[in-house]
Amino acid sequence: MTAQVQVLISRPPGEPQSLDGFARTVAYRLAAVPGLKVTLVPHLYDLAPDGPAMQYLRGLQTDLVVLAALYPRAAFWVLDACGVRGRLGRTPSLAEEETLETLTGPHRQGPTPQRTLWCFDLRAYFDPELLVQEVLVAIGRGGLPVAAEKGTSGSQTGPAAEAAWHEIAEVTSSRWYPVIDFQQCNDCLECLNFCLFGVYGVDKADRPKVEHPEACRPGCPACARICPAGAIMFPQHGDPAIAGDPHAARQALRLDLSQVLRGLGPAELAALERARALNADPPAAPPAEPQPPQPPPSDSLSGASAPLVDLDTLVDDVDKLDL
Numbered sequence: 427m428t429a430q431v432q433v434l435i436s437r438p439p440g441e442p443q444s445l446d447g448f449a450r451t452v453a454y455r456l457a458a459v460p461g462l463k464v465t466l467v468p469h470l471y472d473l474a475p476d477g478p479a480m481q482y483l484r485g486l487q488t489d490l491v492v493l494a495a496l497y498p499r500a501a502f503w504v505l506d507a508c509g510v511r512g513r514l515g516r517t518p519s520l521a522e523e524e525t526l527e528t529l530t531g532p533h534r535q536g537p538t539p540q541r542t543l544w545c546f547d548l549r550a551y552f553d554p555e556l557l558v559q560e561v562l563v564a565i566g567r568g569g570l571p572v573a574a575e576k577g578t579s580g581s582q583t584g585p586a587a588e589a590a591w592h593e594i595a596e597v598t599s600s601r602w603y604p605v606i607d608f609q610q611c612n613d614c615l616e617c618l619n620f621c622l623f624g625v626y627g628v629d630k631a632d633r634p635k636v637e638h639p640e641a642c643r644p645g646c647p648a649c650a651r652i653c654p655a656g657a658i659m660f661p662q663h664g665d666p667a668i669a670g671d672p673h674a675a676r677q678a679l680r681l682d683l684s685q686v687l688r689g690l691g692p693a694e695l696a697a698l699e700r701a702r703a704l705n706a707d708p709p710a711a712p713p714a715e716p717q718p719p720q721p722p723p724s725d726s727l728s729g730a731s732a733p734l735v736d737l738d739t740l741v742d743d744v745d746k747l748d749l
């Protein structure tokens with residue numbers, strides 16, 4: 427009997443109800459393969475840790491194929507943070523040394539299943555057939571004929587395939603929070619000390635954990651820049667090195683930024699981003715007392731806001747850099 431493998435297809439970010447033609451084709455093809463069960467969920471990164479989709483995934487013990495618009499490393503650690511664990515399986519976009527053995531240790535609460543998670547970045551493929559074949563090769567089913575259309579021979583088709591296509595409805599909204607790669611993390615806790623918003627905490631083993639993800643300031647990637655191990659990812663950030671691309675040259679990025687931004691190093695840049703996050707969300711001010719009319723400010727007084735303008739411009743420039 428063929429072992430069952432769950433295929434998780436994550437909808438594109440911001441499109442909780444839609445499934446484009448590419449993903450639909452992949453879902454249909456894989457649902458038609460014996461032993462594969464396809465499940466559709468909203469965008470993986472936006473799922474609530476205790477929502478129905480993550481609860482369902484935590485209940486699975488089978489091997490898992492994850493198809494999401496995320497770098498594989500980011501998808502793996504997003505799931506790991508929510509208790510969906512295993513080892514990262516080999517796929518064409520991962521080097522041998524990037525696959526992870528099952529992580530065990532005092533920071534892992536509860537048993538870690540001895541199973542494999544193969545993570546594929548949907549954005550890296552233009553041909554759905556290529557993705558389907560690479561999935562089949564990864565899980566050891568390479569060469570298996572896949573039905574091209576309903577009614578063709580070779581695999582389950584029609585009602586049998588559609589019965590294997592399972593959808594989990596969950597209302598989501600766009601989220602922004604750090605994801606830790608514990609294979610890289612050295613437990614220095616610099617992230618905990620750096621963040622002013624209480625996002626990080628420590629677990630029973632004194633390892634960092636993202637304790638209050640919703641406290642993270644949208645768009646702020648500051649702690650990813652100060653992490654000495656490159657262990658912090660923001661999967662939705664425009665810079666691949668911060669979003670979890672293992673091939674992006676984080677060190678080169680730092681060097682380039684230092685040169686471009688008036689000699690700023692990553693620590694200074696992170697401090698600027700943190701300061702902007704602070705300024706972007708000031709505490710509510712008490713109602714102002716009525717004041718007599720004031721003369722317009724002189725040039726010298728109005729210049730007091732210049733550093734903030736420069737700060738915003740500087741950080742925006744960094745975000746726009748396509749390095």
Ligand code: SF4
Nearest residue numbers: 611612614615617653
């Ligand atoms: S700063 Fe990076 S390496 Fe240090 S504890 Fe935080 S995630 Fe781990």
Ligand code: SF4
Nearest residue numbers: 621625642643646649
């Ligand atoms: S990105 Fe900024 S707000 Fe979010 S956890 Fe890091 S330092 Fe804190």
